[in-house]
Amino acid sequence: MENKTYSFEFEILKNNELSETASKVINEAKKATENSYAPYSKFQVGAAVLLDNELIIKGNNQENIAYPSGLCAERVTVFAANANFPSNAIKVLAIAAQTGGKFTEKPITPCGACRQVLCETEQRQKSPMEIYLYGTEEIIHIKSAEDLLPLAFEF
Numbered sequence: 001m002e003n004k005t006y007s008f009e010f011e012i013l014k015n016n017e018l019s020e021t022a023s024k025v026i027n028e029a030k031k032a033t034e035n036s037y038a039p040y041s042k043f044q045v046g047a048a049v050l051l052d053n054e055l056i057i058k059g060n061n062q063e064n065i066a067y068p069s070g071l072c073a074e075r076v077t078v079f080a081a082n083a084n085f086p087s088n089a090i091k092v093l094a095i096a097a098q099t100g101g102k103f104t105e106k107p108i109t110p111c112g113a114c115r116q117v118l119c120e121t122e123q124r125q126k127s128p129m130e131i132y133l134y135g136t137e138e139i140i141h142i143k144s145a146e147d148l149l150p151l152a153f154e155f
Contacts, residue, residue, distance in 0.1 A: 008147040013139045018132075021092065022141070025050050026134050028058050029094040030103065032112065036060035038068075043099045045108065047077040048128075050092040057081040074114040078121055089125040093118070093145075096134040105139045107133030110148065118145035119152040 017056050018026065038061055045061040059077030063070040074095060081090060088096025099110045110118065122128055128144035142148060 006150040009140075010143075010147070011141040015139070018139065021050065022094070022130075022132055025056060025092045025094040025131055026096065026139070029096040029132075029134060030058050030098075032058040032060045032077075033096055033098045036073070037062045042067070043097060045073040045095065045097045047073040047076055047093060047095045049081050049090045049094075051081060051085055051088040052091055053085065053088045055085065055088070056107075057084070072111060074110050075117050078117055082121065082124075089127050090129045092130045092132065094132040094134060100106060103134070103136050105135050105136040105137045109133060109136065112149070115145065115149040116147050116152055119149050122146060123154065128134060133152055 029046045030047035032048055033044040036044035036046060038044045039044045040063050046058065047060070048056055050056050057077060057080055059073050059080055061070065061073045062076060078090065095108065095110065097104045122145050128146065131142040131145060133140040148153065
């Protein structure tokens, strides 16, 4: 039997340690939370991506009373970017969440389904995307979606 270990490095940042680009994409993700449709959970999630053509695309979670019919902010955003700009790679993804009018102190992470979509998006575009997970106390910076999902499905 062979045992293997998976690990990856990530940064924990404060707002004043962000690059101008990262700060810009995070702010757009925060704005995107405002238009979230979350009448059931009251948990508003926003995401924003920066494409290689410098456009920023935003999205947010969309709930539905038929629970599995809703969609996470990350997938709404990535699918919108891929549908409208299929030849442009996603360079940066930022995610933010708020509830009760306050942003979460700790960053939230993508669910498993979103992680798989992010990994396949990187595979399709043949380049990694930087990921910023926003919280008021800390911001996590991850260099690739592949780090979030070891042993992801591959095509």
